[in-house]
Amino acid sequence: MMRLPCFRFHAPRTVREAAELLASTPGAMLVAGGTDLLPNMKRRQQVPGTLVGLRRVAELRTITRGATLSGSPANDDELTIGAGVTLTELVRDGRIRQGYGALWQAAAQIATPHLRNMGTLGGNLCLDTRCNYYDQNYEWRKAIDFCMKKDGGTCWVATSSPTCLAVSSTDTAPALLALGARVTIVSADASRQLAVSDLYRNDGIHYLTKQPAEVLTAVHLPPLDGWRSTYWKLRRRGSFDFPVLSVAAAAKIRADGTVEAARIVLGAVASRPIEVPAAAAALAGRRITDELIATAATLAARPAKPMDNTDFTLLWRKRVTRDFVTYALRELRGDDVRELRHRVSRMLL
């Protein structure tokens, strides 16, 4: 089997300790559930000399309403999820299932039950970007003389591209963007909050704005305030697979059916989640009719620029973006989409 390279391991008990270890050890990386990082290390995509484990940091492992995590001020009625909460814990939490549909549906479709038992929300947000030329073992990458993202010079997806086009493949990030969530980031000497949207950059290599020595400690979900949300994920199979297109949508809909405000976000079509304000704006102040859905879906699909580095052909992924936006908007409108969901996701959500 493939073996991990040798590394030093630290298991701090507090965020502060973890941040200090990161600050004082060049090249050190955080590991939470390890479901992304450890396979990458086996393939030598990352070879950190030191790992700082987060599993023993108790303060990262709670879900609280209105409470405050170390250094992260929180509003009274927002929901705060520690970065170390596992995806299984997240999926089992009734508050999330009932109130934050998009996040729940996104988390429930990540990987497999075993991986969700280990994988964390923080790890999911910081998940490495993905590409079929990069997510390969060392010998394979050697056979293509490596690529720009690791050990090589060329981007094989677009040989003239000056940047890496690896795909943002986190399921929770688009959902959290649609929900208007914020994150807290802590370093050895500071702490700050930012919108989830500001955590990302459209660059396959430097896809996070967070510095390597910063710890993502919590995710803050704003008060519900009448918002409804949903998440649709395209993947070949009903389990295991990363998204190769996803649509997160949230809307605040009045009793008479008019949309007060909306957010539509695409996942896995670029190196970061892509928000589509034009489509959301088209919905505002109107009732969600089939015609409006069609208009919004066309607008929403426009910025999708899939590349040939994931499963399915890029033209098809681009084309069905409209269909997936349509599914999401129909669900927000209140249509019964259970049968459709079962056909597309092979599970009931």
Add this chain to the structure above:
Amino acid sequence: MKIIGAPRRRVDGRAKVTGQTRFADDLMLPRMVHCKLLRSTIPHARVVRVDVSRALAHPGVHLVLTGRDFPVSYGILPVSQDEHALAIDRVRFVGDPVAAVVARDELTAFEALDLIDVEYEPLRTFSDPEESLACPEPRIHEYGDAGNIHKLVSLRFGDVDQAFADADRVFEDTFFYQGNTHLPIEQHAAVAARDPDGKLVLWSSTQTPHYVHRALAKALAMPAAHIRVIATPNGGGFGGKSDPFNHEVVVAKAALLLDRPVKICLTREEVFHCHRGRHPVLMQFKTGVKRDGTITGMHVMTLLDGGAYGSYGVASTFYTGALQTVTYHIPAYHFQGCRVFTNKPPCGPKRGHGTPQSRFGQEIQLDKIAEGLSIDPAELRLRIVEQPDTLTANYLRVGTIGLAECIRRVTHIADWANTFGKLPLGRGVGLACSSYLSGAGLAIYWNDMPHSGVQLKLDRSGGVTAFCGATEIGQGSDDVLVGCVAEVLGIEPIDIRAVTGDTDLTPVDLGSYSSRVTLMMGNAAIQAAERARDLLAGAVSRKLTVPKDRLVFADRRVFDAGDPAAGVSFAEAVCLAETMHGTIGTTGSYTPPRSAARFKGGGVGPSPTYSYSAAIVEVDVDVSSGWIHVPRVWIAHDIGRSLNPTLVRGQVEGSVYMAVGEALMEEQIFRRLPARLSHALVHKFPSMLEYKSPTTLDMPEVITELVENPDPRGPFGAKEVGQGPLLPVMPAVANAVYDAIGVRIDEVPITPEKILRALDAKAAGKAPRVGPARFPDISWPEPLDVPPPWKSGDGKAEVRSRKSEVGSERSEVVGTDAGARRLQPSGDRS
């Protein structure tokens, strides 16, 4: 019968579910060291220089081997001895092993691989069969029928041109079947060591210990008697562990040199490189029919992308044209097959070996014919089903045929009459049928010996040990062995120990391939058990003074049928027999019947009997996105008799599972980088994450019907079930898509992209189809003409084409007129 036919927990079930089965990678021996292979990163190159000095100097490294340590070639077929354990002077695909490091642990060995310096001189790369056809130089191998063509075949049975002239309609279609791989959950692993006498032992996850034994003796130039191969229980094989592999030869050599146990466990990527999976096949079917559906003749052409080595490829080529005739009556038949070499991992046998590809084409074409003639597809097939106990145009002797019954049963349970052509747009059902061998009639190397042997040792305790070379690869062969013996001797499966797949301890069985084990080992086991029963009956008859033929063996007793109270326990019966005859041990063996085919190439296809299946698949297609969902599969299988229905149903469901993967998503495909920048040719995604195979959530509901009509050639009437039920599913999916949305996808996998492309074409008024446009020109050899039985043929080729038989050698089993040379069958059960 008490054991046979009753659903039972398999004999190795407890060990498997409690994690006690010891797979090859579970073996840990004192002083064991670990091996890793350095594999080529260049698809086609001359190896100019391999410098291992830096790797040898690496701390913890014990040994580094290169091609020079393995001068002797080997290969599974006598006609394709084209592999070296490590490359001598040529690498032929990315993943071809070049050197091996043995070190104290895997990590050290892996690190040392990077210290080996290999200088390559790249050669032109062939990634596509048409390139190999067009360009004879540089040759990937120095042998083969021409340039980069490995094998060319042309067999003609009857006047096909006349048949087309006599037809009311002639249909011509091209199809493409993409390659895919086995994906056993267990990666190949092997451990080699010297035993205390200094002889070699190899434990390996192999389906064919006997063939590995022969290959090791050859490649290591050692007496076979000093080599012991033990097949560990395989965590799945599906054909992917039926060749002798580089890593087996390498660890064997390393263990001999170091006098320490050496282990290797392949990574998943390496398993993709070992491959030997489904050949990508481009094919053309031309079929003449009468208005009532009767077939007048058929002409089939196939082009196989063989990858970089021979493997079973010559047999695979023949198989693409062998079994068309055993399902439906085809009075005149012409088959042309061509296999080319390309710079990709070698293709070989995967479940259904060479036949699913052409079955896919045949069954879709039948659907088109049914539509063209306005006959219901089920009705059409019922009209043309081949008759039992027939000799086909290509001299395959079919036994019982449950195909019509399969069609009737499956259409009934799926409510075909009310669904086919009657579901709303987007939903559809499709039907297809198939057949498969119950064991290949010939071994892969020429010999007249039995194909399977069983030895029984009966103990005074009442326990029985059954020895057989058959290999448990998860299919349940140990259970069949034990079940047959238990039934004959009237004892319980738990009273019997199976010792299998060990070339030192067990009589030869050729291996777990071609669905041969149940039929061949089962018959051998019954013969051995009947001989033992006879010895016991003699002794008990004397003691009870009851005639032998009145004795019954049941419930662990031997008793008088007329007076069941009068009897002895089974253990006492053994004691009585041992007193009378001495130590009790018996043997049984099985040799398949003589084949009727006496022409070159007739060695592939014959089988003692054939299984039949019919499947109906339901699909749900979204016309906007092309998304396809398969909610249900109904399948009827002619099993002859099910020995253990639990296992039989498991095989049917497992086949459907694998088939759904092949139909909808699996592809062994490769990437080429822009030629001006790189000569890379790599497997697109050698991982279980990106090589898509269905998960349990993607698995349709399967409704299985077993058609039981015991075949006298099988043990207790049993036929095969391991491969046949896979075959009808892929074409049934394609036919169901047509029923649902009126477009033809004439290739697998049937993906949403292709469906949408076909729908677009339909909307634009073009042919509503996705599939290959044409079959390339190939310079076929003169056909070998063999008049079919009804044209007073005797199974031999016409003298006119004798010339092409000159090349046949005795060792070339795949291509010999085997039947004619077969001597007296030995040890056949009467």
